[in-house]
Amino acid sequence: MFECSVVQERGMIGLALTGRIDSLSSGEIRKQLSDLVLEGHRSILVNMERIQYMSSAGLRVLIESQKQIKAAGGDIILAYPTPTIMELLQLSGFEQIFRVVRSPDELDPPASVSSEVQETREIGGITLSCIRREALKGSLSVIGAQAKLARSEYGEGDAVTVYAREMPYGTGLATLGNAYPDYKDCFGEALVINRHLFYYPAVERPAVDMMLCLDQRANPEYKFLHGFAFQGDFSYLLSFEGKDRFLEITALVDALLELSAAPILGLVLLGESKGFWGMNLRQAPILENQPKNADIFSSENFPEWLDFPVEPSSINHVVAACGIAVRDKKTARSEIQELLPGDSRFHLHAAVFSKEPLKQQAGRLEKELNRVLTQLEPQKVQHVLSRTQFSSGLAGIIEIGE
Numbered sequence: 001m002f003e004c005s006v007v008q009e010r011g012m013i014g015l016a017l018t019g020r021i022d023s024l025s026s027g028e029i030r031k032q033l034s035d036l037v038l039e040g041h042r043s044i045l046v047n048m049e050r051i052q053y054m055s056s057a058g059l060r061v062l063i064e065s066q067k068q069i070k071a072a073g074g075d076i077i078l079a080y081p082t083p084t085i086m087e088l089l090q091l092s093g094f095e096q097i098f099r100v101v102r103s104p105d106e107l108d109p110p111a112s113v114s115s116e117v118q119e120t121r122e123i124g125g126i127t128l129s130c131i132r133r134e135a136l137k138g139s140l141s142v143i144g145a146q147a148k149l150a151r152s153e154y155g156e157g158d159a160v161t162v163y164a165r166e167m168p169y170g171t172g173l174a175t176l177g178n179a180y181p182d183y184k185d186c187f188g189e190a191l192v193i194n195r196h197l198f199y200y201p202a203v204e205r206p207a208v209d210m211m212l213c214l215d216q217r218a219n220p221e222y223k224f225l226h227g228f229a230f231q232g233d234f235s236y237l238l239s240f241e242g243k244d245r246f247l248e249i250t251a252l253v254d255a256l257l258e259l260s261a262a263p264i265l266g267l268v269l270l271g272e273s274k275g276f277w278g279m280n281l282r283q284a285p286i287l288e289n290q291p292k293n294a295d296i297f298s299s300e301n302f303p304e305w306l307d308f309p310v311e312p313s314s315i316n317h318v319v320a321a322c323g324i325a326v327r328d329k330k331t332a333r334s335e336i337q338e339l340l341p342g343d344s345r346f347h348l349h350a351a352v353f354s355k356e357p358l359k360q361q362a363g364r365l366e367k368e369l370n371r372v373l374t375q376l377e378p379q380k381v382q383h384v385l386s387r388t389q390f391s392s393g394l395a396g397i398i399e400i401g402e
Helices: 026-038 056-071 083-091 180-186 249-259 362-375
Strands: 003-009 012-021 043-054 075-079 099-101 118-123 126-132 139-144 160-163 169-175 188-193 196-201 209-211 221-231 236-242 264-275 278-281 317-326 346-355 378-384 389-400
Touching: 003 026, 003 043, 012 026, 012 056, 012 075, 026 043, 026 056, 043 056, 043 083, 056 075, 118 249, 126 249, 126 362, 139 160, 139 169, 169 196, 169 317, 169 346, 188 221, 188 278, 188 317, 188 346, 188 378, 196 362, 196 378, 221 389, 236 249, 236 362, 249 264, 249 317, 249 346, 249 389, 264 346, 264 362, 317 362, 317 378, 317 389, 362 389
Parallel strands: 012 043, 043 075, 075 099
Antiparallel strands: 003 012, 118 126, 126 236, 139 221, 160 221, 169 188, 169 221, 188 196, 196 209, 236 389, 264 317, 264 389, 278 378, 317 346, 346 378
């Protein structure tokens, strides 16, 4: 009889297997290993001391799983094989593909080598592995008039053209198009990361639209009703992980504000969701759609205007987010205060992508962003709510002056 259970050994997560690894058990092994990768585990131990037999189907599932976790920067460790299984692994060339350990003493990981100095800190129960870089202060600019949103008062004269080269990062209500009559109904939640625009048209059946700037010479026009843009070099690159692989976005922002002393942070985040909470407009806030009384956020108009969640979504999906966090909202400029909803100290928009494990070394943010933004399928773009939760991820901080 085959048995498969999740265990921990020497701080590592793993699977303890008993019985036969063959065509009948390979499906369960594949699922368990895939689930562990999607949960964010990058070093997975497979305890083989109670395996009596392994067929080619069993060998195949281990190879497939190793490819998946290698793509995420991780590794599967085959532990304590019996002499019979060890001989099979050697004959199959598995010692060239897997790390094979014969005793618990061999599990101590080798020291890692990095060209950049990393510092590990724990703030508010969140473990941060940080790389500090020397960088000039970044800049922040406000786009359009935020005040017109509540009353749906935007007209053709309020549409602001922003060129991609002027906006490495930013958020707001945006769309694509040449003539206002053609694009006016398509404004929606948007974010720009690495000059790539992703937006969610505020229509009955939305689907993410985008403009990817794969050529550095490209300079497309983005149409904004309001928002903000920021630019600069990263002062910090880091990976983050919550206690028990769980953290809320508010706690992460608080930790980043404690890490950096800057009054305003431009944030770029790439995380694995443990429950995404986001909201978006159901219709464009233009004069033609203006409600007859009250504003769009009133209890009377809220259901018609806003898609608001009643439960978290997109668990284990990749989330790419950007926006700003402010240390002291009360002392910030009035135009900055207007960007921050309610009592919040941050304003983030996010694009939710398909499920995919991330390579979570602190210095890999730019490479992982490029891979996610250009290769994965975006599913929605929303304003990030404070209840959003992550297991772990990567972040970049651009320090912005007053």
